[in-house]
Amino acid sequence: MPVGAASWSFTEDDYGAILRSLQQFLYDSNARSALLVDRSGQLVATVGEPPQFDPTAFATLTAADFSANDQLARLIGETEFNSLFHQGEQESMYLVDIARRVILVILFDNRTTLGLVRLKVKHAVEELTRLFAEMFQRGRDQANPPNILAGAEDEIDRLFQ
Amino acid sequence: MSMINYASREINCKIVYYGPGLGGKTTNLEHVYGRVQPNTRGKLISLATETERTLFFDFLPVDLGTIRGFKTRFHLYTVPGQVYYNASRKLILKGVDGIVYVADSQLERMEANLEAMQNLYDNMQEYGYDLTTMPFVVQYNKRDLPNAAPVTELQGALNPGWEVREPPKQRVTPDPYHAGENLIEQITSGEWVERAPYFEAVAVTGEGVFDTLKAVSKLVLKTLA
Incomplete structure (x- = not known):
């Protein structure tokens, strides 16, 4: 195993459990779809309308966008930008950090508003943070994680x- | 950091091509993109300047086959080689599973090669990754040019080896890719050293490109085995 990675x-x-949480969020917020991406740029899950x-x-x-913005945050004296918003004419994106390891990306259009998305995402973020914290903890607890190869x-x- | 997705039965790994500017990192990816079956690769994404110099990174996902029912998916990245893009270069190393260092064989690029190699060690160290214990291969590109330095000279400068301290690892390990050479051996001073596997390449024609990719991918998968 590479040291540190x-x-x-x-x-x-x-x-x-991840899918259920995200489906509930999409239902509550009326957003189109949600994607979970890990910080190294790998897609973890997609829920809602197929992209x-x-x-x-x-x-x-x-992942590159989030990492670049993290560095920008540091340059201006912040530890991080916990969320990012990209506004388009029809489609917009809201990105939010989960447990410092994963990024939740929400795609939405004019059927909802940024305010509603931000309000409803709070609960989803809490739930996902708990789920990922458990997953990572389980990884740490296992001296020899199951090795499929x-x-x-x-x-x-x-x-x- | 490789990610194993049991739901979609995929193993995802990240490989980064590192090296001095204009050394052929992007050309390596372009060759892979052109040669693999379209159904086993994704889009080649290039964040480049208008003069086609890499600004942030190039990215290419490729599937290299199935093991134990899991699809092995490799995400290949290049970094911008130009010195002043270090902040972006460092970001790409996050979560890396394997490194290909692409050196420019031309004599006059030796200093740039050394600088990029030092920069790689420094950036890896800042993440707490240890290059000497993870999948790492060196590619000497542009072997077709008349001003290419001899491989022994490049090896001496860029891949002289690191000390092997653990006694169980101190045994002669032949280089599977070069007959008569060793990856781990005892040098005249009595010290045991290990070198990264190396490959000669001409990325514009594709020579050595897949040998390099296969070697690093195999090393990455073996860390999981």
Whole structure:
């Protein structure tokens, strides 16, 4: 395992709990869709209307956007910008940090308002923060996390022949 | 940090191509993009200036096959090589699983190569990542140019090896990619050293590009095995 670069994983139960929380939020806020992206740029989950764009590219750019803004925050003497808002003519995006590891991206249009999205997202953020904190804690508690590739060296060699 | 998604049965890993400006990092990605099947790759995203110099990063997701029923998905990134983009360069290293250092073989780029290598070590250290214990390969690009420095000279300057202190690791380990050479060996001073695997390449023609990618991907997956 690379030093300092901790891997993490989540189970189907975790995934189900994340989806339920986000679905409830979308219902309450009338936003179009919600995406969860981890800080290194990997897409964790998508809920709501299926995106009409390349979600992998979107996730990468989201993480870069958030990281760049984090650094901007530091330059002006803030520790972070906990949330970002990008306003478009039709579509807008609201991005919010979860447990310093994941970014929740909400896509919405004029069927709702920024105020309602911000109000309703608070509960979702609390719930997701708790879920992710449990997931990360579980990862730390396991001395030897379940290793799906254990003993797969030969298979890995064959893949690259 | 690799991410294992049990729900979609995917293993996601991040590989960063690092190195001096105009060394061929973006060209490596462009070659991969052009050669892999469209259904196994995503979009090539380039955040570049109007003169096609990388401003923030290039990004290409590729699937390299299935292991134990899990799709192995590699996210390839390049960093901007120009010295003054260090803030953006450092951001891209966050959560990295494997590094490809792309050196420019031309004699006159030696100083830029050394500076970029030092910068890589510094930036990794700031994140608390240890380059000597994680998947790391070196690519000597532009081998076709008449002013390319000899590989031994490049190895001596950029990949001289780091000390191996743990006794169990102190055993001769042959370099699988170069017959007669070793990745871990005892040097004349009696010290044990380990070097990163290296590859010669001509990224514009694609020579050595996939060898490099395969080697680093394999090392990344083996850290999970």
